[in-house]
Amino acid sequence: MKKSFIVMILACLFSANVDAQSKFAINYSFGIPTSETSDLFGETSWRGVNLDFSYFLEENIAIGFSGGWQVFDDGLGYVTETDGTETISGQRYNYLNSVPLFFTGSYYLNTDAFSPYLSLGIGGVYNQLEEDIGLFSFEEDQLQFALRPELGLDYEFYYGFEIRAAVRYHYVFEGGDLPNLSYLGIVLGLVWSN
Amino acid sequence: MKNVKTKYKIGFRHTGMMIFLSLLLTGCYPDQPERVEDYDVSYTNYSPEFDFSVDRSYSLPERVILIDDGDFSSDEPEYLDDIFADAILNNIRQNLNSLGWTEVEEEDLPDVVMLPSAFDQTFLYYYDFGYWGWYYPGYFPGWGWYYPGYSPGYVSGYRVGTVLVQMTLPIENEDDEIPVVWLATFDGLLEGSDRSISERIDRNLDQAFSHPPFNN
Numbered sequence: 001m002k003k004s005f006i007v008m009i010l011a012c013l014f015s016a017n018v019d020a021q022s023k024f025a026i027n028y029s030f031g032i033p034t035s036e037t038s039d040l041f042g043e044t045s046w047r048g049v050n051l052d053f054s055y056f057l058e059e060n061i062a063i064g065f066s067g068g069w070q071v072f073d074d075g076l077g078y079v080t081e082t083d084g085t086e087t088i089s090g091q092r093y094n095y096l097n098s099v100p101l102f103f104t105g106s107y108y109l110n111t112d113a114f115s116p117y118l119s120l121g122i123g124g125v126y127n128q129l130e131e132d133i134g135l136f137s138f139e140e141d142q143l144q145f146a147l148r149p150e151l152g153l154d155y156e157f158y159y160g161f162e163i164r165a166a167v168r169y170h171y172v173f174e175g176g177d178l179p180n181l182s183y184l185g186i187v188l189g190l191v192w193s194n
Numbered sequence: 195m196k197n198v199k200t201k202y203k204i205g206f207r208h209t210g211m212m213i214f215l216s217l218l219l220t221g222c223y224p225d226q227p228e229r230v231e232d233y234d235v236s237y238t239n240y241s242p243e244f245d246f247s248v249d250r251s252y253s254l255p256e257r258v259i260l261i262d263d264g265d266f267s268s269d270e271p272e273y274l275d276d277i278f279a280d281a282i283l284n285n286i287r288q289n290l291n292s293l294g295w296t297e298v299e300e301e302d303l304p305d306v307v308m309l310p311s312a313f314d315q316t317f318l319y320y321y322d323f324g325y326w327g328w329y330y331p332g333y334f335p336g337w338g339w340y341y342p343g344y345s346p347g348y349v350s351g352y353r354v355g356t357v358l359v360q361m362t363l364p365i366e367n368e369d370d371e372i373p374v375v376w377l378a379t380f381d382g383l384l385e386g387s388d389r390s391i392s393e394r395i396d397r398n399l400d401q402a403f404s405h406p407p408f409n410n
Contacts, residue, residue, distance in 0.1 A: 080401075084344075085241075085344050086237070086238070086347060087239075087405035088237045088238075089237075090233075090234060091234075093225060134233050135233045136381075
């Protein structure tokens with residue numbers, strides 16, 4: 001069901017006309033856990049996708065929005081945890097579905113074929129954290145306020161088509177019962193511009 | 195010329211879409227339990243008011259009761275199959291003996307009475323004490339349980355296969371409530387051969403006896 005939904009959204013986006021002075025990007029991303037995310041996940045997430053849209057107000061200034069989905073998971077092996085007089089043992093798995101949603105402002109240093117840019121995103125990250133031990137599952141979800149500074153480079157390899165490489169730091173503020181679930185995103189994508 | 199360019203664009207779009215859909219939709223399965231034993235959980239809790247470091251006498255019934263309802267309304271409970279019951283009883287006996295504790299008959303006023311039970315669906319810490327009426331020394335209808343100084347947690351509601359072992363103090367009956375000073379549960383899926391289930395029971399009860407307070 002989820003896969004069908006994603007395919008449907010992507011099909012709509014690809015079939016839509018892109019307005020003048022705008023960029024649309026679809027990116028593969030991998031996430032490197034930092035801060036308290038690294039306490040829960042020791043491994044890099046190789047499962048991520050982002051969609052970016054930018055509208056140019058001036059030749060090198062753009063505003064837009066960006067959304068995505070990053071999945072972290074880690075098998076911690078057989079663990080024993082004690083809390084007061086309680087002790088539990090079992091195979092431990094952690095899962096995190098992280099859905100970043102940002103309004104972005106971007107500044108392009110030039111408009112040549114190689115076009116480096118700086119960007120700042122303000123928005124939130126919807127996090128769904130699941131900590132499983134054996135049959136037991138403990139789940140929390142929360143929309144957390146977040147900031148996302150970004151450094152990237154667009155390279156136009158064909159008229160109207162670019163390759164994007166970017167580094168994005170998702171700084172996620174503690175919220176609800178969830179800690180600071182920040183991560184560094186490395187992004188590689190295709191950009192359609194006109 | 196313009197048409198050619200448009201065709202090119204469509205070609206790139208389709209190629210890009212296929213690449214990203216492939217990345218998105220293939221190989222996206224996270225680490226997760228693969229074997230039935232990966233779902234096993236050993237859980238223990240105990241009363242901080244009880245001294246477990248002293249050698250004790252204990253009694254152990256010859257059978258493990260099977261509980262399918264919180265209320266007990268028949269003359270005799272159902273019992274767990276011997277192959278599983280033996281795995282549970284032998285494990286408890288072996289672990290307590292290795293602590294230096296001594297097994298006695300229930301009529302010989304043991305310090306503690308061990309009560310092993312099994313659930314296949316509904317799990318309750320406060321099941322009807324009447325299930326043990328056939329065994330418990332001095333039993334009188336209407337008795338209940340209490341957990342002195344702690345609250346059992348984690349295991350509640352519906353699970354698939356639970357073994358519960360309660361360590362009780364028969365001589366400290368307060369207001370018809372028997373104190374449970376230690377409990378262990380093993381939760382797991384009831385799948386696999388009888389032998390493999392017995393081995394999982396054995397392994398997980400061993401794990402329970404390696405938890406506090408017995409590892410101090």
